Amino acid sequence: MRRRSSIILLSKTKMSSMPRYIFYIWCSLAYVFLLSPLVIVAGASLHRGSRYTVVQFPPTELSLYWYTQIPEAHWEALSLSFGLGFLSAFLACCLGIPAALGLVRSRIKCKALISSLIRAPMQIPTIVTGLAFLQMYYLFGDLTGLYAHGTFVGLLLAHLFVGIPYVVGTVVAVLQRFDNRLEEAALSLGASRWRTFRRVTLPVIMPGVYAGGLYAFMVSFGDVPISMLLSVPGYVTYPVELFYGMENDFNPAVLASSTIVIFLSLGIMLVMQRLIGLENLLRSDGNRN
Amino acid sequence: MKARWELILIPPLLVSVLLMVTSQVIFLRSSFYRDLGYGGSGTEFELVNYFKFFNDTFYLKVLWNTVEVSFFAMVFTLMFAFPIAYLIARMRSKWGMVLLAGIVMSTFITIVIKVFGLYIMFSREGVINQTLLFLGIIDQPFAIIGNEGGVVVGLMHFTLGFGVVLLFSVVQTIPRSLEEAAQIFGASRWRVWRRIIIPLSLPGLIAGALMLFNMCMGAFTAVALLGGGRVYTLPVLIQRVVIMEAKYGMGGTLSAVLLFSVLLINILSLFLLWNMRKQRMIVV
Numbered sequence: 001m002r003r004r005s006s007i008i009l010l011s012k013t014k015m016s017s018m019p020r021y022i023f024y025i026w027c028s029l030a031y032v033f034l035l036s037p038l039v040i041v042a043g044a045s046l047h048r049g050s051r052y053t054v055v056q057f058p059p060t061e062l063s064l065y066w067y068t069q070i071p072e073a074h075w076e077a078l079s080l081s082f083g084l085g086f087l088s089a090f091l092a093c094c095l096g097i098p099a100a101l102g103l104v105r106s107r108i109k110c111k112a113l114i115s116s117l118i119r120a121p122m123q124i125p126t127i128v129t130g131l132a133f134l135q136m137y138y139l140f141g142d143l144t145g146l147y148a149h150g151t152f153v154g155l156l157l158a159h160l161f162v163g164i165p166y167v168v169g170t171v172v173a174v175l176q177r178f179d180n181r182l183e184e185a186a187l188s189l190g191a192s193r194w195r196t197f198r199r200v201t202l203p204v205i206m207p208g209v210y211a212g213g214l215y216a217f218m219v220s221f222g223d224v225p226i227s228m229l230l231s232v233p234g235y236v237t238y239p240v241e242l243f244y245g246m247e248n249d250f251n252p253a254v255l256a257s258s259t260i261v262i263f264l265s266l267g268i269m270l271v272m273q274r275l276i277g278l279e280n281l282l283r284s285d286g287n288r289n
Numbered sequence: 290m291k292a293r294w295e296l297i298l299i300p301p302l303l304v305s306v307l308l309m310v311t312s313q314v315i316f317l318r319s320s321f322y323r324d325l326g327y328g329g330s331g332t333e334f335e336l337v338n339y340f341k342f343f344n345d346t347f348y349l350k351v352l353w354n355t356v357e358v359s360f361f362a363m364v365f366t367l368m369f370a371f372p373i374a375y376l377i378a379r380m381r382s383k384w385g386m387v388l389l390a391g392i393v394m395s396t397f398i399t400i401v402i403k404v405f406g407l408y409i410m411f412s413r414e415g416v417i418n419q420t421l422l423f424l425g426i427i428d429q430p431f432a433i434i435g436n437e438g439g440v441v442v443g444l445m446h447f448t449l450g451f452g453v454v455l456l457f458s459v460v461q462t463i464p465r466s467l468e469e470a471a472q473i474f475g476a477s478r479w480r481v482w483r484r485i486i487i488p489l490s491l492p493g494l495i496a497g498a499l500m501l502f503n504m505c506m507g508a509f510t511a512v513a514l515l516g517g518g519r520v521y522t523l524p525v526l527i528q529r530v531v532i533m534e535a536k537y538g539m540g541g542t543l544s545a546v547l548l549f550s551v552l553l554i555n556i557l558s559l560f561l562l563w564n565m566r567k568q569r570m571i572v573v
Contacts, residue, residue: 026369102295126507127507128527246401
């Protein structure tokens with residue numbers, strides 16, 4: 001039966017091969033559109049030219065010159081971005097895991113409301129979040145004398161706010177497929193509650209945690225509006241540094257440092273793929289809402 | 290024993306709600322105070338900023354611009370995202386996942402870097418313009434900065450990855466066997482699309498479309514960089530009003546208008562769809 005149907009399908013595809021090709025071309029066009037800017041940035045960073053005709057793709061004078069010219073400010077901004085990203089992703093996991101467990105397993109009435117409250121930060125435009133946090137810090141500063149904008153803690157709090165929903169989303173997705181009998185078995189064999197969580201529950205939900213943590217990290221790492229409103233000149237994240245650089249004077253060294261960031265992101269993706277597999281990483285994302 | 294799960298929900302909920310409610314309340318409140326210049330604000334509670342917004346054609350035009358570019362970006366994103374999502378979801382080999390990873394990878398790179406690439410791509414001497422000029426399709430180079438076309442391209446870069454991942458999970462819920470059955474009974478590929486794939490994915494498609502639209506409405510970076518100071522949307526205007534003019538009251542008002550217009554458009558479109566469904570114009 002199976003074989004017969006595929007034979008019929010084959011003859012069908014032969015007959016309608018023209019639209020099929022258009023379909024494939026259309027899809028590959030989208031890939032070209034999505035990925036070519038990255039390839040172009042990486043390619044153009046290898047071109048050595050005089051200051052005003054520098055940007056050229058494909059590169060004609062290959063050199064790593066611009067990689068030696070990356071300004072100190074970029075490295076500082078990058079380390080701030082990494083620190084913020086890692087810490088906010090980690091804290092988002094610390095808060096997101098209990099939130100997801102509570103959401104899936106508790107039996108309270110207003111669960112839908114609580115769930116949408118926890119996920120709401122994802123729906124608020126980031127520029128509004130930035131402005132709201134800035135106002136909150138001003139008010140808090142006026143009351144206590146502690147101004148949080150332009151500090152690491154101030155940035156961290158806002159990035160954490162945006163990151164939590166991603167972790168909750170992915171962990172809830174994993175928990176909904178969780179087989180409760182695993183825990184019951186551990187408990188009935190005499191494991192304590194905490195031990196059951198650490199040895200049974202946590203390993204099973206780990207793919208969701210990694211995926212959510214990765215999203216939280218990437219959202220924090222790529223964010224411009226929140227960091228821009230909450231930072232002060234001289235203490236900015238990497239994307240904000242690039243943003244200001246673009247509005248003012250174009251330094252071709254940004255292409256070099258951008259290329260480094262592209263490869264770092266690629267590396268993080270590959271490590272994640274090793275850790276939890278591509279399928280886990282991608283599947284949990286679809287269930288975000 | 291059972292109370293445990295409610296208890297662990299409390300700390301994260303407390304953090305989320307505390308941060309959200311306080312920040313949102315504070316900025317909404319600030320939108321009711323008059324700006325006195327140099328970052329100062331009045332002490333009287335009044336609607337002056339809102340009057341200013343709704344009586345000034347500039348602000349209204351910006352609101353309309355925001356809706357317009359978001360709408361076009363959403364439509365074009367769907368036109369690309371749905372076929373790709375379908376293609377990947379129907380692939381039998383491991384390559385489907387690799388293709389999807391390529392998409393996710395591109396969404397992970399900060400939009401600022403991608404805009405660099407777009408600048409170079411569409412520069413006057415760049416590959417695309419030279420080819421199009423050579424082929425005689427255009428008679429003068431297409432500039433990507435400072436016009437709405439460029440902004441839509443930038444927004445698509447921002448949303449396409451999310452769109453594919455969203456629609457991928459929608460297409461996955463449609464059983465492949467339905468399509469095969471229709472084909473065995475002689476339906477053409479086009480007919481299968483029209484009668485099976487599109488109707489069955491419509492609920493997910495609509496939800497996805499609204500989400501993409503919301504993303505575009507709130508998008509700042511791509512619009513700010515590609516608009517080049519000539520295309521204004523609400524997020525760009527908010528940044529300008531707050532950072533350059535230090536008008537926190539007006540910034541708050543613009544943010545409130547942005548939030549509520551997104552909310553309103555979502556409710557309206559859901560209401561329209563619900564009506565259409567009641568009259569059986571579409572099957573959702």
